[in-house]
Structure formats: structure tokens, C-alpha cells
Amino acid sequence: MNLFRLDNKVAVITGGGSGIGQAIAKVFGAQGASVHIIELNEDGGRQTAADITAEGGKAAVYGCNVAKQSEVVAVMEKIAAAAGRIDILVNCAGIAHVGRLDTTSEDDLDRVYNVNVKGTYNAMYAVIGQMKAQKSGVILNVASIASSVGIPDRFAYSMSKGAVLTMTLSVAKDFIKDGIRCNCVSPARxxxxxxxxxxxxxxxxxxxxxxxxxxxxxxxxxxARPVEVGTLALYLCSEEAGFITGCDYPLDGGFIKLNN
Structure with a gap:
């Protein structure tokens, strides 16, 4: 069986220039998607795109700061105008911060919030109108085990990933009648x-x-290996997962349930 193909699908991936986002972009490209990478680090994005096209896939890169809504909206409009649709959005752009409440400054909190929370919101906000018009679409957000359990010295990061989880549930609820699915994955390290x-x-x-x-x-x-997150993302964004929405998928090597 030829499962989990993304032929003729237009996929937008934020943070696709490195790490998990890069792995997701490459997996999607190998499965036939037209991959559109949104990256602050354009060099990393171009390398990912080059790797995809070298294997016969299709990829494009857009320099963009996901924390700035006007930039994200402009890029999404450009992609939709050129491709005619946006089938998949994967929100992977994110930053980390080490610190407890009493060692996290206001600037630290704002910096993490602007990328991890507002950046995820901006991308979903920018794509939801197109998906509603199509009456179809899949959104996948990258949360964290920190969305569900306490992690030492990760106050701001945990705040941001908890917000990603609950935004996922809200979007899944609000747009289910529009044919839009929204899920998230929660990796451990x-x-x-x-x-x-x-x-x-x-x-x-x-x-x-x-x-x-x-x-x-x-x-x-x-x-975990980045490609393991990529293959889970592939399943959740494929037609085979068409009955799944409003769910969080821990990819944690047993961390949440077995780490007692």
C-alpha cells in the first residue's frame, strides 16, 4: 500500500531550516509535498530546500520573522497566490530558555512568548482564512512534554508550550465544521x-x-531523532489521519507515563 503520500499537497513549515523543522520538511518533501519553508535563518532554510530538491522534491524558502504578523501574513498570501492553496501548516519555529520564575526576566519572558506563542498564533491566523475558503486543511503545532508535566528550570518555555497545546485544542474545536484538523506533537528531548x-x-x-x-x-x-518527529508529523498531516483532530501526541520515550 502506498500510504502517507502528500502528492499535490502544499505544506508550509515554520522553522524548517534546522532541527525538528528541517526533518519534517525533508520527510514531507520525500513524500511528494510542495514544501514552503518559513525561516528567520534563510541560509538554513536554503540548505533544507536544496536537500529536498536534490532528492527530486519541491521546495521554496521565505525569510520571515514569525513574531511579526505583517511579515507572516504577507508570506502566506504569497504562497497561496502562487500555489492556489495551502493544505498543511506545521508550526515548528521556536526558541528555548533556561530559568525558574525568579531567574526569568521580563525580557526573557517576552522573547520566548513572541516566538513560541505569538509566532504560532501568527502563522495560524495567517492561514486560517485560506483553509476556510478551501473547506479543508491540517494544522500541526509542535508543543513539548513541558506542556503537560513540570520541567525544572523551564518556566518561560513551559509557559509557551502550554499555550501551544491549548491553542491547538481551541482551533480544533472552532474550525472542525470547516474541514480543518488541528493537532500537536509533544517531544521530549x-x-x-x-x-x-x-x-x-x-x-x-x-x-x-x-x-x-x-x-x-x-x-x-x-x-529522539528528528526524523522520528518527522514521521509522526507525516502521519498526522496525511489523509490516513483524517479522523484525528484536537489531540496531543507525546513523543517522549516514556517520559510522561513511566518516569516515576
Whole structure:
């Protein structure tokens, strides 16, 4: 069976220039989607697009700050005008912050909110009119296990990802009659370049030790691979998942249920 194909689908992926977003973009491109990458880091976006086209796929890149609604609306309008539709939106652009309530400044909170919360809102706001007109569409937001459980030293990040989860539920409820599905995925630690950079910066000389410690946080004994998030995203955005909306999917190596 030729399952999970995205032929003739127009997919927009924010944050598709690195990490999880890059993996999702590549998986979607390999499955036949026309991939449109929205990225603040245009160089990363161009590399992702080049990798997709090198494998025979279709991809385009748009420089955009998701925290600025006017920029996001302009890009979505450009994509819709050129492609005639937008079938899939994946909100993957996001930033992290380490700190508790008493060590998180107002500037820290605003910075995380503007990208993770407002950026997700901006992209959904910019695409919902097109999807309503089509009477179809799929939105997938990238939340986190921090949406559901307490994570030490992640006050602002947890706030933002909790908002992503509840925005997902609200959109799923409000637009179900318009043929629009909305779900989210909640990864635990995923081995991306960000993780390697964080370890190198904060634990110089102890990189291997800290990598193993962070890996063991997940009961399964390792971090997720970006492509594993990509393949779950593929399923949730495919026609085979047409009966699924308003759901959160932990991709956590047993973290939420087994980490007792």
C-alpha cells in the first residue's frame, strides 16, 4: 500500500531550516509535498530546500520573522497566490530558555512568548482564512512534554508550550465544521544541533557525560531523532489521519507515563 503520500499537497513549515523543522520538511518533501519553508535563518532554510530538491522534491524558502504578523501574513498570501492553496501548516519555529520564575526576566519572558506563542498564533491566523475558503486543511503545532508535566528550570518555555497545546485544542474545536484538523506533537528531548551547542556551552569538557545524562532522562534511554518527529508529523498531516483532530501526541520515550 502506498500510504502517507502528500502528492499535490502544499505544506508550509515554520522553522524548517534546522532541527525538528528541517526533518519534517525533508520527510514531507520525500513524500511528494510542495514544501514552503518559513525561516528567520534563510541560509538554513536554503540548505533544507536544496536537500529536498536534490532528492527530486519541491521546495521554496521565505525569510520571515514569525513574531511579526505583517511579515507572516504577507508570506502566506504569497504562497497561496502562487500555489492556489495551502493544505498543511506545521508550526515548528521556536526558541528555548533556561530559568525558574525568579531567574526569568521580563525580557526573557517576552522573547520566548513572541516566538513560541505569538509566532504560532501568527502563522495560524495567517492561514486560517485560506483553509476556510478551501473547506479543508491540517494544522500541526509542535508543543513539548513541558506542556503537560513540570520541567525544572523551564518556566518561560513551559509557559509557551502550554499555550501551544491549548491553542491547538481551541482551533480544533472552532474550525472542525470547516474541514480543518488541528493537532500537536509533544517531544521530549530530541538530539538536534541545539542540544549539542547547549551542552558544549554549559558543560565544557564534560560533553559526553552530560549527553548521556540527558539521554537517560527518557526511560527509553536515549533522545529522539528528528526524523522520528518527522514521521509522526507525516502521519498526522496525511489523509490516513483524517479522523484525528484536537489531540496531543507525546513523543517522549516514556517520559510522561513511566518516569516515576
Amino acid at each position: 530530541v538530539h538536534t544541533p541545539f542540544v549539542d551547542g547547549f551542552i558544549a556551552k554549559n558543560y565544557p569538557g564534560k560533553e559526553a557525560e552530560m549527553f548521556e545524562k540527558l539521554s537517560q532522562t527518557q526511560p527509553i534511554g536515549r533522545m
